[in-house]
Amino acid sequence: MENINFNISYTSVIWFIALGVGIFLLFRFLKRLVYYWIPKRQNRQLKFERLLPVIEGIVWFTWVIWGIQGVFNNKLLYTLIILLIILIIIVALSRFAIRDFIAGVVLKLEGAFNIGERIKVRDVEGRVKELGYFGIKLENFQGEIITMPYSSVSGVKRVLSKSSDKIKNHTFTLQLPKKHSVTDTIEQAKSTILNTPWASITQKPHIKLVNENSDVYTFEVIVYSLHQRYFQKLQTHLQNWGQKL
Structure with a gap:
């Protein structure tokens, strides 16, 4: 098989790209199908809007790992790239988690939220049900539980609605x-x-x-x-x- 720099296989690259395009089109089709089958946003959110992105993320991660293994014949280089990808993912997730955690600590010290009070943040209004480590849980008038990361409510106007x-x-x-x-x-x-x-x-x-x-x-x-x-x-x-x- 003809190789270029770093023992990269032409055929594997083509299959890698083709499969990526196929995955992209598949999930776009599934998303449109869900919107067609379940027109009400509340039902979509409960059943699919939270689950489908997780499944898509797992598929994309598997695609990347498989592609690197197939494209690079050099096992040492393959191992280093896999470790680098895992490190990048960990750092990215940690950055968001740390940001929300710090924002939560600041808001709690300020006494910005109290359990049981009704507040309005942007377009979301409801009763404060729980102050977690990384986000605040609101219960709206329909009884739905809405989780908002602390970083998304820090620095924005919050209105108490209990007059x-x-x-x-x-x-x-x-x-x-x-x-x-x-x-x-x-x-x-x-x-x-x-x-x-x-x-x-x-x-x-x-x-x-x-x-x-x-x-x-x-x-x-x-x-x-x-x-x-x-x-x-x-x-x-x-x-x-x-x-x-």
């Missing part, structure tokens, strides 16, 4: 089985309300007993939210919770 003058209230009655005392049942119901993404965290729900018989309690429940459209979701969620007791 009490915007809070609305909704009153309804709720029947719950008499499996626990009145006090315990009320506390469980309050906890269930506050753990939803729709309830206000600055205005606590009010629950009082209005009637009871041998089987059930009847409560009057007042819930608070920033948007009236979430009242029905809160009521339905609490009723479904009560049916499971």
Whole structure:
């Protein structure tokens, strides 16, 4: 087989390039296919938008390793190139991880975020659920968990969205089985309300007993939210919770 400098094979180079083009076209086709099959972005994000890039990255990495092994007949040179690629990947990943970690430390020291408060960062609004090592987790009004790297929120405008003058209230009655005392049942119901993404965290729900018989309690429940459209979701969620007791 005819070779050029460093024992590089012409045939292997051609196969290497052809396979790379094939991989590129394959994943572009798969992405279009996913968008056609699953038009709703929420479902795509949960099922494919996170998984497909990972699979593509693994395939591309395998392609590079195979290509180097096939193109370079010099085993020592092949080994050195593989080690160099691995080193570059480690350094690149470490750089992003270190950047997010340092940004997180700075933001935590500043007290920029508190668990439970509602904030808006760029176009993302939700309740702070968790302050991780490398990113912040927000729960939006649809109950979706959104993870944002600290580096993406550092230095940008953050708006607290918990003004009490915007809070609305909704009153309804709720029947719950008499499996626990009145006090315990009320506390469980309050906890269930506050753990939803729709309830206000600055205005606590009010629950009082209005009637009871041998089987059930009847409560009057007042819930608070920033948007009236979430009242029905809160009521339905609490009723479904009560049916499971």
